[in-house]
Amino acid sequence: MTQRPRGALEGVRIVDLTQMLAGPYCTMMLADQGADVIKVEPIEGDSTRTGGPFREDDNLRAFGGYFASVNRNKRSIGLDLKTAEGRDLLIRLVQNADAVVENFRAGVMERLGLSYERLREKNPRLVYVSIRGFGDPRTGRSPYTHWPAYDPVAQAMGGIMGITGPDAETPLKVGPGVGDLVPAMMAAYGLVCAVLRARGTGEGQYVDVSMVDSILATCERIVYQRSLQGVNPHPEGNRHPLLAPFGMVRARDGWVTIAAHTDEFWKELCIAMGRDDLLGHPGMLDRQSRVDNKDAVYEAVESFTIRHTKGELKELLGGKIPFGPVYHIDEIAADPHFATRDMIVEVEHPGCAKPLSIAGIPIRMTRTPGSIRRRAPLLGEDTDDILEGIGCAPSDVSRYKQTGVVR
Template sequence: MAATGFGALDGIRVIDLTQMLAGPFCTQLLADQGAEVIKIEPLEGDNTRTSGPFHADDRLRAFGGYYASVNRNKRSIAIDLKTEEGKKILLDLIASADVLVENYRAGVMDRLGLGYEALRARNPRLVYGAIRGFGDPRTGASPYADWPAFDVVAQAMGGLMQITGPDRDTPIKVGPGVGDLMPAAMCAFGILAAVVHAGKTGRGQFVDVSMVDSVLSLCERIVHQHAFQNVVPHPEGNRHPLIAPFGLFRAADGWVTIACHTDAWWALLCRLIGRGDLIDDPRTATSPARVAHRDLVYDEIGAFTATKTKAELLALLGGKVPFGPVYDVADIVADPHFKARDMVVALPHPGLDRPIAVAGIPIKMTETPGAVTRHAPLLGQDTDAILAELGRSPERIAALRSAKAVG
């Protein structure tokens, strides 16, 4: 096993059978914290390798930004799991693995003879993580278990779109793929909980995460609103439905956010913008009053912010009340916060003569900080090394490659 040593998960081996976004982001979270992640790809590779976007100067075009952003810190071996030799290689890897993660549709691995029960027989300590649109029948048989799903489906059915939009009649998809990224984070958490349990008991388990369920958990507020208030929430535009002010305000050159919903924050905001009269106004003096008269609240604050630039508002309000300008990615790259926190990381990229940036690690730890140490792998970059670790001779590796069992 390749040594890592920089993260809390050093010594944990993860077999990564994932593709697209949700699964690879889950396993990258583990890799960033020091786990050895072996990405098993079909001979043609994860199809996001060819999705781009490609840098204009990329001579190789082995993979684009999509793949690069969610597959760093991993090793790659290309295996045809439909061949008997390919299956044997996976089973040999499972014998020394702590975790396997896949995000195929329900039943795919079972039809290959590589389902959880078969792999558990090989390694009782194995933690098997699965991310599917509607979950796996092993933990709760959804009537939609066989349906394919992507981010947009999870956002729609998990409740997120119905509370996102400019008005109550216009649902909108959230920009980032939270229908993939939320289940990815949930699965990583579930995997680590199961690894701890396996360390205590010697027994692994099946960790099942539904994309739709994960989005619903992200939208937990709609459930308690329905249960406690008997309402069906709808899009509220850029305002919070229960507190005010808590949302977006137009500036002279863009937009800013202000969250001064408590009475203390509200009073301070009013003084900072020269509107002390609003502190004692019965329509705005208390939190319930501000919610009842939210249009007035937003109109009065917005009339002030519209006369100032984002920089001027930052100088006036930043650090004094909960405030933040709406950033684009150029603002993010230039901001000292993200530099201090190493949240934009430059990595070498095959086919380019200079490093190229990806998002950094958001989880900061003092003793085992994790690290971004390796760019996303070329397809089959580590096939020979991994097979050699499993005891295959150079001649045997060449034969496997000739037979197209590996690539």
């Protein structure tokens, strides 16, 4: 019997020089789909290894939940790129790779003598991906090229904070680090596109992803609103500016979301609420009238939902209209949907007697489903195998370790 591939990207090798969230999440997505991701860490390790959170019974503390979540399925080597031998080893790794991913500030790799142009000389089919706050000068020099940036900076300048908040005057940071996660997804997409082309033409290329640009692309609605309507969009609270009802309303024990903006779904909602009178209401007859009178629409809906629990509303509305209760993680863990879809996965965690739960893979493929095959690596856990794979003799590996070039 032919063994099923680990994933659609089996046979693709990626040298991962990233830290924090955006870069590691990008390469995690690729590793989940079967790519061989070699995580090249500083000799002291990725800075997020020590950041926690840690379980109380963790007697090793090799890495916390943050690192574990976004570095599964990868191999690790500690490498000192400040040494000539360390840089030479990286070049040897790149010669056998399809792609390199890094998220340093602009100019760092050039100062190390490891620029895209240098690496391309060694491997013309190399795809080189960078994730930076404001992009790389190679594709368009921003006045902020050398500014450091993290998630809240990208959220702020990319526009998502400016349309998120409880009222028009109060911007709000989105809970998860979308300023990192969205660029990570864009970078993974760009990498796969470029590798596909390189395999057909033999020519690699530079893939430049800006965190701020990625957030603006996610907020595409504000661009055409300004162009078509001449408006400067502001936060809309828990409502949609162009649809109603399309947002969040209170339940007796929390909140639920309802998206019954079409005439068909509005009718179903009115019937479920026992409010046939609303179907003939002059301010709610069609989609635009419901937007124009959204306060009255939401007041009518919430007067119904506030009398019921989330569970009751799920029974009354689920499957009839687009509806979902606002969940916290305990409710997510108890819902059979996420169990059926393997969206909470347990992995071994060094130093702990019990496994660690991490988020699963949302991309489902029938032939090459991908998988979480192994936990995040210990620092340098795969150094010997990785170096032997590029032709280093065991004696060389031992010498590199003794001199601190590798770990």
